[in-house]
Amino acid sequence: xxxxEVKLPDxxxxxxxxxxxxxxxxxxxxxxxxxxxxxxxxxxxxxIWFELSEELIEISLENIKKDLIKNNIxxxxxxxxxxxxxxxxxxxxxxxxxxxxxTIKRFDSxxxxxxxxxxxxxxxxxxxxxxxxxxxxxxMTKFELTNEIEKICKEKNLFLIRS
Amino acid sequence: xCKAMEVKICLIGMGNVGKSFLKLLKEKGDNFRINFxxxxxxVAIFEHDGALINNDGIDLDNLLDDNAKMRNNQYWIPKVKAxxxxxxxxxxxxxxxxxxxxxTGEPALSHIIEAxxxxxxxxxxxxxxxxxQYGKIKNLAENxxxxxxxxxxxxxxxxxxxxxxxxxxxxxxxxxxILNGTTNYVLSRMATEGxxxxxxxxxxxxxxxxxxxxxxxxxxxxxxxxLVILSNELLGxxxxxxxxxxxGITKITPHALExxxxxxxxxxxxxxxxxxxxxxxxxxxxxxxxxxIQGTLNIIELQTKFAGSxxxxxxxAGGFEAAAAILNDLISIVKKx
Numbered sequence: 001x002x003x004x005e006v007k008l009p010d011x012x013x014x015x016x017x018x019x020x021x022x023x024x025x026x027x028x029x030x031x032x033x034x035x036x037x038x039x040x041x042x043x044x045x046x047x048i049w050f051e052l053s054e055e056l057i058e059i060s061l062e063n064i065k066k067d068l069i070k071n072n073i074x075x076x077x078x079x080x081x082x083x084x085x086x087x088x089x090x091x092x093x094x095x096x097x098x099x100x101x102x103t104i105k106r107f108d109s110x111x112x113x114x115x116x117x118x119x120x121x122x123x124x125x126x127x128x129x130x131x132x133x134x135x136x137x138x139x140m141t142k143f144e145l146t147n148e149i150e151k152i153c154k155e156k157n158l159f160l161i162r163s
Numbered sequence: 164x165c166k167a168m169e170v171k172i173c174l175i176g177m178g179n180v181g182k183s184f185l186k187l188l189k190e191k192g193d194n195f196r197i198n199f200x201x202x203x204x205x206v207a208i209f210e211h212d213g214a215l216i217n218n219d220g221i222d223l224d225n226l227l228d229d230n231a232k233m234r235n236n237q238y239w240i241p242k243v244k245a246x247x248x249x250x251x252x253x254x255x256x257x258x259x260x261x262x263x264x265x266x267t268g269e270p271a272l273s274h275i276i277e278a279x280x281x282x283x284x285x286x287x288x289x290x291x292x293x294x295x296q297y298g299k300i301k302n303l304a305e306n307x308x309x310x311x312x313x314x315x316x317x318x319x320x321x322x323x324x325x326x327x328x329x330x331x332x333x334x335x336x337x338x339x340x341i342l343n344g345t346t347n348y349v350l351s352r353m354a355t356e357g358x359x360x361x362x363x364x365x366x367x368x369x370x371x372x373x374x375x376x377x378x379x380x381x382x383x384x385x386x387x388x389x390l391v392i393l394s395n396e397l398l399g400x401x402x403x404x405x406x407x408x409x410x411g412i413t414k415i416t417p418h419a420l421e422x423x424x425x426x427x428x429x430x431x432x433x434x435x436x437x438x439x440x441x442x443x444x445x446x447x448x449x450x451x452x453x454x455x456i457q458g459t460l461n462i463i464e465l466q467t468k469f470a471g472s473x474x475x476x477x478x479x480a481g482g483f484e485a486a487a488a489i490l491n492d493l494i495s496i497v498k499k500x
Contacts, residue, residue, distance in 0.1 A: 008337055024468060056466065059336055059437060063468070068261040088426055088447060092419050118425055120418035131422035143438075159414040161423075 039140030176261030183482035301424030312492035319484035
């Protein structure tokens with residue numbers, strides 16, 4: 001779920017300028033709250049919450065922000081519910097030999113929490129694969145998370161397959 | 164109806180695609196006259212060791228089944244090269260289907276440039292010139308007021324390049340695609356049968372789905388080239404193959420595929436154009452995703468602003484498939500002239 005706080009000019013038609021970019025970029029609007037009681041300088045604070053497809057969340061949000069700015073809508077706050085900040089990926093290589101505990105600790109140091117871990121291997125010192133599901137902080141983008149994982153993969157010669 | 168327009172064409176390269184094109188041309192010639200009011204006159208066929216040139220039109224009967232007949236024809240000129248003769252021909256459209264070096268784009272690149280410089284519209288099935296020198300070719304075509312078409316370079320006759328015109332009023336924000344039948348076949352077989360990469364690849368080779376040297380396919384280079392063409396053409400980017408982050412599929416193990424299944428995923432070799440970045444790599448894709456296609460099919464998902472996700476899927480390789488794309492390009496050029 002995405003929570004968006006904006007300041008809308010108190011003039012007819014301004015709400016549609018807020019809703020249009022959200023729906024045009026795939027947002028499914030769940031609720032809108034007008035704070036008429038907090039009207040200042042002819043602008044009204046409005047809270048709106050909506051859903052976006054998980055895989056398109058970053059690109060759609062960016063487009064929504066651009067469109068809203070173009071429509072002269074003042075953005076106050078955007079927050080993304082943590083349930084959307086989950087990534088599943090597989091690491092293949094000498095995952096155990098290259099110290100999987102260290103790998104998890106390094107994720108942890110960046111506030112990346114490993115929620116699930118499944119492993120497949122024949123011998124511990126042979127090529128193995130692990131599937132991890134991680135939760136990453138709200139402030140971190142999927143791109144930044146991937147960079148963190150790739151840094152470790154490069155160092156430990158692991159192959160990353162992500163969702 | 165007014166008299167049908169005569170369109171003079173030459174073909175460079177008579178391999179599988181070139182021959183298939185000529186067969187389709189012969190088969191659909193009447194259709195062009197009836198539906199589009201034009202007739203094609205083939206005036207030259209260039210091969211690596213010479214050319215068949217007849218300004219009155221080459222008779223295709225008996226020519227297609229036997230290469231020797233072409234070389235014994237009275238109009239055969241041995242040892243001439245297309246690049247040297249293009250400027251001397253009176254033609255409207257040059258169709259370029261020669262076997263081409265994937266790292267240099269030659270000789271197709273030179274053929275394309277030479278044709279454009281001589282005021283000839285171009286259709287090519289060769290992708291290398293376009294993932295290496297897209298800007299140069301497009302600029303030259305624009306400067307010469309010529310058309311250059313290359314639908315067959317990506318997913319053969321799946322109309323992913325020509326869809327651009329239908330989406331002129333829309334905005335494409337992302338492309339995700341499977342553009343190589345070999346890698347998709349290998350990964351599909353590994354997933355369904357639990358076999359290793361090498362066994363699945365051998366099977367693909369035996370069935371003719373993979374080349375004897377499959378390096379360009381399994382390394383992701385072939386897919387990367389196609390992704391560059393799509394991103395430049397559909398997203399308006401100016402990328403070259405050096406801009407693509409490429410990972411192949413050789414490191415995918417049966418274990419990795421089994422793990423993916425645990426969370427309802429499959430592993431697919433995806434080509435992705437997003438946020439000004441180009442990536443070709445194995446990715447986890449949800450089992451119920453449209454991208455979870457099997458076998459040698461190609462699929463392209465265009466994320467658009469107003470229509471949402473558009474999916475194009477179909478056979479991405481083959482002589483007649485590429486030839487059909489060339490014919491579409493031919494009709495498209497004639498309609499614009």
